[in-house]
Amino acid sequence: xxTWIAIGATVLGCYAVxxxxxxxxxxxxxxxxxxxxxxxxxxxxxxxxTAQQTFADGHALVLDARLxxxxxxxxxxxxxxxxxxxxxxAVVVTAGVRAMGG
Numbered sequence: 001x002x003t004w005i006a007i008g009a010t011v012l013g014c015y016a017v018x019x020x021x022x023x024x025x026x027x028x029x030x031x032x033x034x035x036x037x038x039x040x041x042x043x044x045x046x047x048x049x050t051a052q053q054t055f056a057d058g059h060a061l062v063l064d065a066r067l068x069x070x071x072x073x074x075x076x077x078x079x080x081x082x083x084x085x086x087x088x089x090a091v092v093v094t095a096g097v098r099a100m101g102g
Contacts, residue, residue, distance in 0.1 A: 069094030 028034060054066045072093035076086045 065094045065097035068097045 029038075050070070054070050055061055055063070069090040073086050073090035076089040081089075
């Protein structure tokens with residue numbers, strides 16, 4: 001039963017956050033600081049998520065095949081390749097390094 005309570009609380013919380021976002025006055029969203037934060041925040045969150053998924057295993061810091069995949073993705077990204085090619089390069093390099101025992 002506590003699982004359903006948690007699900008219900010999560011649903012209500014998500015709805016409240018969505019509603020709060022819709023109730024923000026348009027004047028606040030037009031401020032330069034808010035516009036800049038809105039543009040930079042997703043990039044920062046995605047970078048943090050990528051770093052956490054690449055270098056962490058539980059509470060330990062690890063350097064393994066995922067680092068090689070991330071490096072390959074960065075190289076392909078610098079070459080301005082399409083996003084799917086970036087992902088494919090990361091997957092192939094990570095799988096290759098793991099296959100070699102890394």
